[in-house]
Amino acid sequence: QRTAELVTPSKMAVAQPQQHLEAQAKSVSDMFGQWDSFTFSPIRESQVSRAMTRRYFEDLDRYAESDIVIIGAGSCGLSTAYVLGTQRPDLKIAIIEASVSPGGGAWLGGQLFSAMVMRKPADAFLREIGVPYEDEGNYVVVKHAALFTSTIMAKVLQLPNVKLFNATCVEDLITRPSAEGVRIAGVVTNWTLVSMHHDDQSCMDPNTINAPLVISTTGHDGPMGAFCVKRLVSMGRIEKLGGMRGLDMSRAEDAIVKNTREVVPGLIVGGMELSEIDGANRMGPTFGAMALSGVKAAEEALKVFEA
Numbered sequence: 001q002r003t004a005e006l007v008t009p010s011k012m013a014v015a016q017p018q019q020h021l022e023a024q025a026k027s028v029s030d031m032f033g034q035w036d037s038f039t040f041s042p043i044r045e046s047q048v049s050r051a052m053t054r055r056y057f058e059d060l061d062r063y064a065e066s067d068i069v070i071i072g073a074g075s076c077g078l079s080t081a082y083v084l085g086t087q088r089p090d091l092k093i094a095i096i097e098a099s100v101s102p103g104g105g106a107w108l109g110g111q112l113f114s115a116m117v118m119r120k121p122a123d124a125f126l127r128e129i130g131v132p133y134e135d136e137g138n139y140v141v142v143k144h145a146a147l148f149t150s151t152i153m154a155k156v157l158q159l160p161n162v163k164l165f166n167a168t169c170v171e172d173l174i175t176r177p178s179a180e181g182v183r184i185a186g187v188v189t190n191w192t193l194v195s196m197h198h199d200d201q202s203c204m205d206p207n208t209i210n211a212p213l214v215i216s217t218t219g220h221d222g223p224m225g226a227f228c229v230k231r232l233v234s235m236g237r238i239e240k241l242g243g244m245r246g247l248d249m250s251r252a253e254d255a256i257v258k259n260t261r262e263v264v265p266g267l268i269v270g271g272m273e274l275s276e277i278d279g280a281n282r283m284g285p286t287f288g289a290m291a292l293s294g295v296k297a298a299e300e301a302l303k304v305f306e307a
């Protein structure tokens with residue numbers, strides 16, 4: 001044990017990769033019946049720390065200047081990221097998610113019921129990402145909402161031009177004066193746990209990401225939700241919020257998709273956050289509008305980059 005402690009990090013770094021490749025070459029079924037002689041490839045604890053922290057800090061450095069920041073990794077934010085990330089592999093896209101676990105409210109269909117309903121034509125989005133569904137005529141049903149959420153998340157996370165920073169929240173917007181009054185030029189971030197303790201700890205200043213375009217999909221009002229539109233009110237850019245109205249599925253879903261737009265220069269708003277500006281109805285547990293609001297938010301963003 002003592003000698004292992006004395007191995008220098010540089011020697012370890014040279015020695016390990018080849019062994020790792022050999023271990024990877026085994027198939028799972030080759031392990032059957034071999035458990036008595038089983039061992040993992042060796043590792044030193046610092047290698048684990050460095051494997052994580054080096055990549056994280058490289059990502060922080062790389063994405064400090066992003067092309068697009070998407071706030072919120074719920075159904076709308078992830079749909080936006082999928083369309084943008086696949087259509088424009090040249091754009092650097094940072095997703096900032098306040099929760100430890102991304103996915104927002106899309107892990108279950110409604111209450112604790114598993115299935116997820118999407119009204120047509122949002123079935124096109126499911127076909128695009130390869131999620132199977134049962135066709136019920138005007139709507140389709142995915143057998144478990146987590147199948148949609150885990151599939152879109154896997155697709156988004158595999159994109160080389162997208163980085164998800166979770167457990168990180170947007171606590172302010174970067175602004176610049178412009179002909180229209182103000183334009184949004186990036187986001188101010190903090191670890192969510194830090195943001196939650198500004199009142200009982202001494203000042204813990206935030207971090208920043210510069211980006212010419214921010215897409216806010218933080219959901220309806222709540223402790224964290226509707227963040228950007230509430231901030232637009234407090235900075236005097238919007239007079240007041242319309243406030244989300246009661247539930248009306250048909251009206252709500254059409255309105256959210258149609259109203260997905262650049263609300264102030266540099267800030268596109270999509271998903272349920274929009275209902276707070278426009279005074280739109282909520283739709284409850286039907287998710288087609290979240291996927292297609294994401295598609296429209298991406299289309300609006302592409303116009304900005306093509307202009």
Ligand code: AHZ
Pocket residue numbers: 071072073074075076077096097098099102103104105106168169170171217218219220224225226227270271272273282283284285286287290
């Ligand atoms: O954690 C939030 C969630 O994952 C995240 N978020 C909120 N504020 C944030 C901040 N910084 C970073 N300041 C933040 N992240 O944003 C995500 C929003 O996901 P969501 O699922 O709540 O919103 P959505 O618009 O993607 O989907 C709405 C789904 C709903 S709500 C509803 C109803 O109430 O009737 N019906 C549907 C389909």
